[in-house]
Amino acid sequence: MRRLIPASLRARLALVFGVGTSMVVLLALSLLYLVLDHQLDAAVDQDLAARSDDLVAAVRTHDLGAVHGDPMAQLYGPDGTPIATAAAIRGRVLLTPTQVRAVHRTTFGDGTLPPRDTGGPMPLRLLSRPVGDSGQVLTVALPLSAIDRAGSRQLIVLAIATPLLIIALAALGRQLLRAALRPVGELTRQAAAISTLDPDRRLPEVPGDDEFARLAATLNGMLSRLSVAFQRERAFVDDASHELRTPIAVLRGEIDLALAAADDPAEVRESLIAAQGQVVRLGRLAEDLLLLARERAGTLVVLRTPVDLTDLAQSEASTLSRITSLTIEAYGDPAPVDADPGRLRQVLGNLAANSAAAGATTARVTVTTDRNQARLEWADNGPGFPPGLLDSAFERFVRGDAARSATGGAGLGLSIVRAIVTGHDGTVELRNGPPLGGAVVTVRLPAGRPGTPTPEHRDPPGPHSP
Template sequence: MARLVPSSLRTRLALTFGIGTSLVLLVALSLLYVALDRQLDAAVDADLTGRADDLLAGILARDPGAVRGDPMAQLYAADGTPVASATALGGRVLLPPDQVRAVGPEPVRIVLLLTVRPGETPERVRLLARPVGRDGEILAVGQPLSTVEGAGDRQLIVLAVATPVLIAALCVLGWLLVRAALRPVDRLTREAAAISTLDSDRRLPAVAGDDEIARLAATLDGMLARLAVAFARERAFVDDAGHELRTPIAIMRGEIDLALQAVDDPEEVRRSLSAAQRQAARLGRLAEDMLLLARERAGALGVLRAPVDLTDLAHAEARALGPVTDLTIEVHGDPVITDADADRMRQVLANLAANSAAAGARTARVTVGTDGTDVRIEWADDGSGFPPDLLDRAFERFVRGDPARTAPTGAGLGLSIVRAVVTAHDGTAELRNGPPLGGAVVTVRLPAT
């Protein structure tokens, strides 16, 4: 069955159009034939009624030649005996006595098979029989149907010849219309097939108008633009990641080479191996950060939600992070309990502390509270703040501030990880400069339990 259905959309549309229009045309022509046939029948009935009225007026006026001068008429007595007959009938009787007696007060229309002319084959005749209104007499007026039926047959022949021609013309017209309508789709298909990942700036041809195909072309073109931006970001990520990985790897190789050259000097070997160990730890952190961001991009960054007192967690992290980052961390706020991943929230606070320390801050303040239906964690420091040109993109990967004002050890992934973790909690993160300590301010909002 599937093989009988054409694979081409153009063919399917043209075939559907042809079948649909053919059915509509056949129904319309059939209705036209029926309507014309009824009009012909109505014309015969109108002619019979008019002739009967004229003959009735003549009969009531005692005109004996009224019936004899009609092409096909007879006047019957109440018992069915012909009283007057049209000369053209040549003595033939239109209605037998039993049918004459069956005529009531209302006119009767019947069709009989009669021999109109001597020697000819019988033909169908329509008769109108009606009472005259005196002594029970009945008037019958007839009309042969050969002319009407011949006109109907000719009409049927004309329709039988014209219908296939009209159907063929409509099918060709439908094919042309479908081909013209789908021509832009063919152009878009060929152009889209020719675009590769290397053609990041290539776009689809514009389609004139404001119909569905034009909107589809505009939508696909916008999608290509978004994909180009995404590809550019991914390429930048790979380039930045390669740059960040190259530096510690080069340092590790250099330190290992120094250790191999100084095997007779244990102190030099220890210093070289310690430096290599620090770079290995830096590589490990960088790999973990990149893996976390990759999971977040794929929507696979999982969080294990459980009731957490964010204020208590902030106090604990302040005690742990202060000595490591050389920051004085103050925590303010009443206990606030919500469903969150405690380990991920510790990672958020650790990255914010590292960011503040890298900016030269000496004091940081953590304020925990509720903000309507959200839980708010505000991290503020007294450092140099975010450079104005970085405020709009500080959450992007591998974005770092001025090296003269920040430590060169970071990879620029801390705030990206903060936003990734907060987003995984269905929250938001914002940043600004200013009060309460005059430096950077990062505000995290999480849904309240």
Template sequence: MKCEGGALRLMRRSVRSRLLMAFTAGTVLVLVLGLSVLYVALARQLSGALDADLAGRGGDLTVDVRTGDFTAVSRDPMAQVFAADGTVVAGSAELDGRRLLNGDEVRAVHDIVLVSRDLPLGYHGKPLRVRLWSQPVGTSGMVLTVGIAATSVDRASDRQFEALLLAAPFLVAALVVLGWFLIRAALRPVDALTRQAAAISQLDSIQRLPVVHGDDEIARLAATLDSMLARLAVAFTRERAFVDDASHELRTPVTVLRGEIDLALAALDDRGEVEQSLLAARSQVDRLTRLAEDLLLLARERAGSLVVQREPVDLTDLTAAEAATLGPVTDLRIEVHGEPVVVEADPDRLRQVLTNLAANSAAAGAATARVQIAAGRDTASVTWADDGPGFPPDLVDSAFERFVRGDAARTTSGAGLGLSIVRAIVTAHGGTVELRNDASTGGAVVTIELPPA
């Protein structure tokens, strides 16, 4: 039981150990099969050489026997000629009257027959392993039998078996050592990757995995893991920046709110001062509420759980109605152009998109916003263009990120989430949103495309 437990622990220990054990088992199996095939092939080759010698002697003696000359038979070390009834007609002097075949065996020979058997032809009549070649001679029924001792072949086969048996452990050991070095060399990059990965303690660390040269599986794995670490580092940096920005945005209204409450407490006997402080505190509470709702919306969008209630909506009518409401609030002159275009969308979410676009234009200092609504073959588009200064060139690519604001907008109370919410809502509707600066006027242009109804 202890041996089995140790083997299991060894197999669970490392990939290198498991590969070495599998390689060793496979090597032993293949080597045993290979040596067995080699032994059988060598044995057959020796037996074939023995049979070829017998066939050659038998062919020569057959010619003499057919002419009635038995002299060559008597001189052969192991040969006999039998009559049809099984009696010995002639034979080798060395046999000294001992038979190679009995009567039944002689009568059973009708063609060339090769057999191996033990005959009492050894020293003092001891059994001797011989190989016999028999063939009918002429039409009288005579049979010629030629034999040869097979002990030399058996001894050669035994020596070959012993040699292969002795060489097998050395071959296995040599192949296992070679396999160990090959496995170690193949897994060396994995060890380096493991050590470096263990040394990377933070996702935002500048350390990266070592480069594995080549185009094999391990090299591709290393490149994939390194790219994954880079993406995780970018995501971690963005999340940490988000937390920092959110903390900053929350700290300001909380600080103002606390200050207004302290002022109200200090002026309890002055109704006007208390009322003014409470109104200011309520405005900060509203700001905190909007910020919390915006963050919740973005969190739902990132989690894929932002739900939109779809119903037929005329984009032109909705935009015109919302423009009439937003104009006085933002001091923007909003012009709406386009034919009626119906989409399946959430009207409340679309109003939120228009509100954020108007707030963004107003914060940038624009006086007029032009909204163009058009229906294409595959999409319905809403193009919002204002006459403001446009997006700063360094913010065009990152304007949809959370808490990103231009210099002019940083003086306002906005949190830099407006365009992020616009993209989140449009994406939830299955649409796309792009922004650019108008080449002629320099103003900001935001283009929204939504699936048609």
């Protein structure tokens, strides 16, 4: 069955159009034939009725010559015997006496004319009616052979016209389908020609405002988005390769030095310590990239437990002050949230590393709440974000000035901050200005249910890439 159905959409539409058109044409012409046949019968009956009226009027004036001159008429007496007969059927009767006596009103019917010496009975269309109160009956007739010939001619004409009309409509439908689907073929060829080597290439615009024009515009919009995503992914791969190249080169150099100084334990130890630092840097970069990849894939694991955001900020501020060059103060009222304490500490650690890399000396954490959300604001007294960086600071491998780059960070800190906050169904915003005149990062998280937060398990703080 599937082999009988064309694979091409154009062929399927043409098939459906052809079959549908054929059925409609056949139905329409069949109805036309029935209407014409009915009209022909009605015309015959009208002719019989007109002749009957004329003959009845003549009979009432005792003019039987009108009956003799009619093509096919007969006047009967009350007993059913013919009184006057048309010359063309002299010697034969249209009705039997029993049929004559059964006529009480104007009646149409079909009958036959008895045969002559040669030939068979002739089919007739009859109209019989009483003539006044005299008991006489007048019958007029018309041979059905003429009607049958007219019907046959109509049928022959329709039989010839039907296939020609179907073929003409099918050809017209094919041309219409070809013209209508031409933009689809062009879009298909152009789309097949687009490759990753020319991501800026677009599909041709389809004139008008129909479905195909909107499809072309939609596909071009999709290609634009894919091009942007492709460029971002390519930039990400380039940046990741650049970040990995330096520690790997240093690690290789230190290993070579250790192998060259195998007889000098102090030199070997110094090289291994330096190599260990590069391994830590590589591990940190791999963990950050893995976190961002999981966030993008929607598989970032966030363990939600009741946490007091103010308590966590105050305890983490004390820890971060000891391991960074920042003086960090934390303020706020109790702010319960359902969140992952370890991830939130990672957010604060990345913000502290980012501020320290920018040259800030003081940072302030302020926590406020309302009925729907908890708000954590991190502010420092550094130079703030460069004006051109505010819109792209959350992108991966984005750095600010040379001071930030000199710290050796990979530019993933704020990307990780946004990933973690988004994983908590929150939002994060950047700006410069009050309260300390430098960078300001505002984190908003859904407020948790009031209650006693679970005791925090404080992991040893670790550095995070800015």
